[in-house]
Amino acid sequence: MIRKVPQDFLLGAALSAYQMEGAAGTDGREPSVWDAWLARPGSGYDGRAASDFYHHFEEDIAAAAAHGLRALTLSLSWSRILRANGTVNPDGLAFYDRVIDACRAHGVEPFVALYHFDLPDAYAREGWLAPGTTEAYLRYARVVFQHFGDRVRHFLTMKDPVTEVMQGYITGLFPPGQHFALGRAVRAPRFTSRRRASACTSILRTACSRMTTASTTCGSIGIAHRAEGVYPLRETKADLQAARRDDVLTNRMLLDIVLAGRMSLRTRSLIGEILPDGESFATNDEELEVLGRAAAALDFFGVNYYASHFCTKPTDGTSRITHNGVGERGTSAYEIAGISRRLSREDVPTTDWDWNIFPRGLYEMLLRLHEEYRAIPIYVTETGLGLHEHPTDSVLEDDDRIDYLRQHLAAVLDAMEDGVDVRGLFVWSLIDGLSWTNGYDKRYGLFYVDYATGSRFPKKSADWLRDLAERRIMLTLNAIHTRTTKNAPD
Ligand code: BGP
Numbered sequence: 001m002i003r004k005v006p007q008d009f010l011l012g013a014a015l016s017a018y019q020m021e022g023a024a025g026t027d028g029r030e031p032s033v034w035d036a037w038l039a040r041p042g043s044g045y046d047g048r049a050a051s052d053f054y055h056h057f058e059e060d061i062a063a064a065a066a067h068g069l070r071a072l073t074l075s076l077s078w079s080r081i082l083r084a085n086g087t088v089n090p091d092g093l094a095f096y097d098r099v100i101d102a103c104r105a106h107g108v109e110p111f112v113a114l115y116h117f118d119l120p121d122a123y124a125r126e127g128w129l130a131p132g133t134t135e136a137y138l139r140y141a142r143v144v145f146q147h148f149g150d151r152v153r154h155f156l157t158m159k160d161p162v163t164e165v166m167q168g169y170i171t172g173l174f175p176p177g178q179h180f181a182l183g184r185a186v187r188a189p190r191f192t193s194r195r196r197a198s199a200c201t202s203i204l205r206t207a208c209s210r211m212t213t214a215s216t217t218c219g220s221i222g223i224a225h226r227a228e229g230v231y232p233l234r235e236t237k238a239d240l241q242a243a244r245r246d247d248v249l250t251n252r253m254l255l256d257i258v259l260a261g262r263m264s265l266r267t268r269s270l271i272g273e274i275l276p277d278g279e280s281f282a283t284n285d286e287e288l289e290v291l292g293r294a295a296a297a298l299d300f301f302g303v304n305y306y307a308s309h310f311c312t313k314p315t316d317g318t319s320r321i322t323h324n325g326v327g328e329r330g331t332s333a334y335e336i337a338g339i340s341r342r343l344s345r346e347d348v349p350t351t352d353w354d355w356n357i358f359p360r361g362l363y364e365m366l367l368r369l370h371e372e373y374r375a376i377p378i379y380v381t382e383t384g385l386g387l388h389e390h391p392t393d394s395v396l397e398d399d400d401r402i403d404y405l406r407q408h409l410a411a412v413l414d415a416m417e418d419g420v421d422v423r424g425l426f427v428w429s430l431i432d433g434l435s436w437t438n439g440y441d442k443r444y445g446l447f448y449v450d451y452a453t454g455s456r457f458p459k460k461s462a463d464w465l466r467d468l469a470e471r472r473i474m475l476t477l478n479a480i481h482t483r484t485t486k487n488a489p490d
Contacts, residue, residue: 068469
């Protein structure tokens with residue numbers, strides 16, 4: 001089947017500061033929580049050098065442009081820009097000036113995320129649960145908007161807070177490394193969303209209104225969430241309940257807050273079901289007013305999508321997580337008492353890291369956002385496939401990645417045909433980089449990075465994307481996304 005990709009559909013790729021920049025102690029960058037986290041005994045890898053984007057950004061951005069990519073999402077490192085003592089580091093701003101100038105020189109639109117997991121270490125103690133952290137974030141946001149607002153047209157306040165919260169408070173795989181702290185997992189995103197969203201929006205608007213002239217346009221502001229399908233493993237009452245409970249924690253709560261600016265009664269009742277005894281959950285009028293204003297002011301929504309999840313009833317009252325961090329298929333386990341146990345389905349292929357490859361989940365999530373929340377422009381801000389890769393003479397035939405991208409782009413085109421306003425797709429990732437919980441052996445890049453020498457070369461997927469960007473025509477298999485199962489049904 002031949003699919004046409006609209007000319008104005010943005011094809012891009014994504015990067016993040018901590019995973020790619022390296023140069024951890026260079027030009028006054030202060031420590032982030034990830035420096036300390038990966039320095040703990042037995043961690044096995046760290047982000048000190050990463051892909052050295054810091055010294056290779058010109059080459060990387062030029063290569064992206066030469067492969068037809070018209071946009072990049074990149075995150076800024078907060079601890080490069082604002083010091084713990086509250087002063088601005090001019091060298092940090094100067095680095096990102098050079099990056100943004102390189103994007104503009106190559107005709108690549110930068111989508112700039114203020115934050116992608118790398119909290120400055122100065123706020124490690126209570127993290128996002130401490131009011132001081134959000135105050136500091138707002139000071140940082142003000143500096144960023146005032147400095148870059150005249151050149152950057154798209155900002156993201158944050159990438160993927162749900163992953164940060166789930167891994168930080170449930171699985172213990174991210175800092176602060178807590179396990180099964182459900183009360184905190186529910187409080188953290190709500191608390192930070194409220195302040196962050198409202199204040200960022202108003203700061204950006206003020207900065208923009210001051211700068212908007214005949215020759216500049218006011219920037220748009222969005223947020224990206226990992227929004228993945230959560231399905232019952234079987235159509236039984238118990239599995240449906242497990243899927244609903246899993247979904248409220250990983251999708252529904254945040255989608256309600258960010259897109260609707262309130263939590264429906266159904267959402268609140270589901271949160272009540274999963275909270276442990278003694279943990280309360282209440283919203284007040286002030287919070288609802290702020291959330292409502294922030295949701296109405298959101299200009300676009302970013303969807304990060306990698307996999308979907310199939311849920312069944314937990315086996316007993318014990319939570320268990322076994323992380324497959326090395327890519328040995330079939331070694332992972334995920335079960336949260338009182339919520340769900342995630343399993344694979346025989347008919348759904350998985351990656352070496354046990355992630356279900358399920359493009360229909362992306363199609364159905366896009367439809368869900370469109371049908372259940374307000375119509376808002378959507379970008380798929382991350383999607384991609386992690387692989388073990390071993391090139392021969394600077395050639396890497398990553399056909400599995402091409403298949404993955406083809407199927408997921410087809411899912412997006414299907415959703416667009418069904419009325420969803422999707423404006424573009426960013427492949428995770430432009431270059432190979434650090435995978436937070438898997439190190440450097442799980443590669444996602446369109447461009448291969450030799451970590452020993454810093455050299456890069458395009459993989460077959462980069463050439464495939466260049467061809468797609470030029471011809472705007474793609475071959476796909478037939479009917480892979482037929483909408484048969486409702487996502488996390490009520
Ligand atoms: C997303 C993160 C990305 C990236 C991706 C792949 O949640 O926002 O930064 O890491 O997941 O995940 P992983 O590296 O664990 O395979």
